[in-house]
Amino acid sequence: MGELALCTSTELYNILNQSTKFSRLAEPNYLCLLDARSKREYNESHVITGRRVKQDESMQFLLPESIELASMKYCVVYDSRTNSLEGEGPALECAKVISQVCHKPVLVLRGGYEEFSAYYHFFRSQKVFWMPQEIDDFQPYPIEIIHGLLYMGDQSQANDHHIHKDLKIKSEVNVSLEPIQLSMPILHISVPDSCDSDLLQFFSTICDFIDCHMAPNSAVLVSSTLGISRSSAVIIAYLIHSRRWTLQEAWSHVRKCKTNMRPNRGFVQQLSEWEKTVLGHQITDISEPRF
Structure with a gap:
């Protein structure tokens, strides 16, 4: 029962x-x-x-x-x-x-x-x-990370005007090799989904962009090609920055929101470095199997 x-x-x-x-x-x-x-x-x-x-x-x-x-x-x-x-x-x-x-x-x-x-x-x-x-044929919407304010999605969702209207998305962070052509503020971070890609250098810029554009009735969408690796790494970095959460806390929240999220191993290491930068020391043991 x-x-x-x-x-x-x-x-x-x-x-x-x-x-x-x-x-x-x-x-x-x-x-x-x-x-x-x-x-x-x-x-x-x-x-x-x-x-x-x-x-x-x-x-x-x-x-x-x-x-x-x-x-x-x-x-x-x-x-x-x-x-x-x-x-x-x-x-x-x-x-x-x-x-x-x-x-x-x-x-x-x-x-x-x-x-x-x-x-x-x-x-x-x-x-x-x-x-x-x-x-x-049901077309999913982006996953909601912070209610009414922050969403995570894939490339097709990033280009869908109906989704933008329904979720009141007014700006986007696009973390992929493919640019997006939309009439809204867009921060394009052109990096491949590779363990050798350096996302860490962009975390501060991305967090500042989200902070500047996220407001009531003005949500931000973070997207990557499949909405699984690069976008989830960026979202986790933002939660460490904005909520002062540990990597483990931010990881658990994003995993609860999107069950198949999976930053590649290189991004996990960079998130550990970001945790140290934001919180002053490394707290999360990324050698645990969950990471």
Whole structure:
């Protein structure tokens, strides 16, 4: 039997936008997103790929059919506005039923549909049935690192005007060999994704650029070709700079946001040097397997 845990809107947003070559939503055992609101509310609008949970005659929630809940990586339940695991409410009642067959914690969306849809209106949907090809064609958005302010993505996302509008991205840091032609402030750091590439020399310039351009309603996107190595190294460097986090703390946060992030070994060594520069001494042991 699984436990219950709260899930923030940002966490659900990032779960929806994980990808490798394709969106992870196409994986059958990746995400089960359940809407515990009324049928009328669900039909009016729900979170994309969410399915309504049915109830029996006594209004008890039923387990969804044709879903292997025990093998799901994520089970997320939401109602209109639940904010706590205490008390009562449709999301909690449904999550307790789901947890009886789940091996992992069942996540309850904090703030419910109202908060999530206010932040991410572009993920509202009225679509009930999704064909496999439609899920395969789903285009993920950049991963959110700092809510509403800092995002990490790949080359295609960096050039997508709809994404810029939806996320209010007003400037970009492009860490790749390919320049981006956009009518916004862009800092282009042209380095290959190689262990011999020197990103360390640019960390201070990048952090200053992000600090100058990041503001409410003015987000910054950090991108690289695949959004995995160079961009994650830059994001980690910025978190060490801005939050005064250790390399380990910044690494853990970015890993939580994007599960397949992976700076190459040369960048890891440079991040260790950056940690020493910013914090005064090296704290993180980069010989540990996680790095």
